[in-house]
Amino acid sequence: MPTKELENYRQFTKPAELHKAVNTLRGLVAGINSDMEVGSSEVTELVHWCELHADLRDRHPFSEILPVVERATEDGVVTEDEAKDILWLCNNFADNNSYYNMITSSIQFLSGMLHGLMADGELSDREILALKSWMDANQFLAGTYPFDEINSLLYVILEDKRITQRERETLMVLFGGVIDFTSSYNLSEKEFSRLREQYSIGGICAVCPEISFEGKxxxxxxxxxxxxxxxxxxxxxxxxxxxxxxxxxxxxxxxxxxxxxxxxxxxxxxxxxxxxxxxxxxxxxxxxxxxxxxxxxxxxxxxxxxxxxx
The missing domain is CATH 3.40.50.10190 (BRCT domain)
Structure with missing residues (x-):
């Protein structure tokens, strides 16, 4: 599609684009801060995300959000308070007024959160447990991709209260199918492809699903x-x-x-x-x-x- 036509088309998709960007940023910041230790590679990832969305700077709410994120990352360290400030600001602009938007917003948040968890290329026990807590608090997403897949794999991995390296890498492979690599500075789809060759994840059954028969x-x-x-x-x-x-x-x-x-x-x-x-x-x-x-x-x-x- 020619550039001019693309811009004309995007004027109709801008609200949805902004909605997704805000929710993804919420998840990204939450994921990065989930282990309460924000490293330089994670800060780099957040800065890169802001650069990719610089074209939204003149649009509300990014005219308010981006300056706050940039101030938080300018010294190369994002403190817990700064992360909370960004999340608070994003939450004020997130639209969760209807059931549809609640589902959409939460899945977009989850996508951003997985990106944030993997921002430094590693997945710690603390990050996995933080994700499990979020999943437990958002069970209304059951039946929505990729909630069931992630939820059931976490269930199996954490059942023995011990996370092996193989289990950790299996989660990383699953996350690699959800993360948007085009918006990442640190993460390479090629590296995840190598992991994918070692681990086969076809489909994963829902955990304790609600099943009804009439009309199904x-x-x-x-x-x-x-x-x-x-x-x-x-x-x-x-x-x-x-x-x-x-x-x-x-x-x-x-x-x-x-x-x-x-x-x-x-x-x-x-x-x-x-x-x-x-x-x-x-x-x-x-x-x-x-x-x-x-x-x-x-x-x-x-x-x-x-x-x-x-």
Whole structure:
């Protein structure tokens, strides 16, 4: 698109661009300050972010925000108080008036936070725990990409209260799929690609998902312990749901069987999983469900469905 046409187009997208930039900055600052130790590389990352958004300087609220960020970073050190001042200012301009904006704002914040956590190229235990606290406080994002993927991986990693180097790097690979490398000074997509070659993260099941059947569309992958695929499809139909053989943007739940699955409980691999994750990245609200959670929901229901075995 020619430059002039692009500028004409951007006059209509400017509000959304500003909204995203404010929320991303909130997350970036929160992530950088999560371990209460802001190093020179993290300051460099924040300065670089401001430089990339210099074209917004004449627009409210960046006419107020950028000078504060620049003053905080000019001595190469961002104190805890300075970080709090930036967050306070950004929060005053963040629009969370509707449910849609709350979801959008929070996911944009999360993206910025992951960027901030990784700003120095490392991921400490304290930063991981800070992220877990934020995830726990924002459970309303369940079902939204990449909340479920991050939440369930954190659940598994922190279950034994010990974080190994392999687990740390697996998280970094997952974060690398969310971070906007074009706005980073320190982080290289090439380096994350090298890590990606060592760790395969297909899709990750939601932790303790809310599952309903009436009017919902289900798809299944893998083998199941308690029933055959056809029997489960019959059960879902009895409970008011619909079963499809392939994943689409209209799919509500992709249920993953555990029988013969060589992967650990919350990591799921395969073609349908890849399709679901790809669609989730595009905004589809597909919840990837582990077989255990599916049966737990059925068992908790008052109605006992009948399965006709052939």
């Amino acid at each position: 569309t289900f798809c299944f992958t893998g083998e199941f312990y308690r029933a055959k695929r056809a029997e489960i499809a019959q059960l879902v139909t009895q409970l008011g749901g619909t079963v499809r053989t392939s994943v689409s943007a209209k799919t509500d739940y992709l249920v993953v069987g555990n029988a013969g699955n060589p992967c650990w409980a919350y990591a799921c691999y395969g073609r349908k999983i890849e399709q679901a994750v790809s669609l989730r990245k595009e905004g589809a609200e597909i919840v990837i469900v582990n077989e255990t959670d599916f049966w737990d929901t059925v068992d908790d229901m008052d109605i006992t469905p009948t399965i006709e075995r052939t």
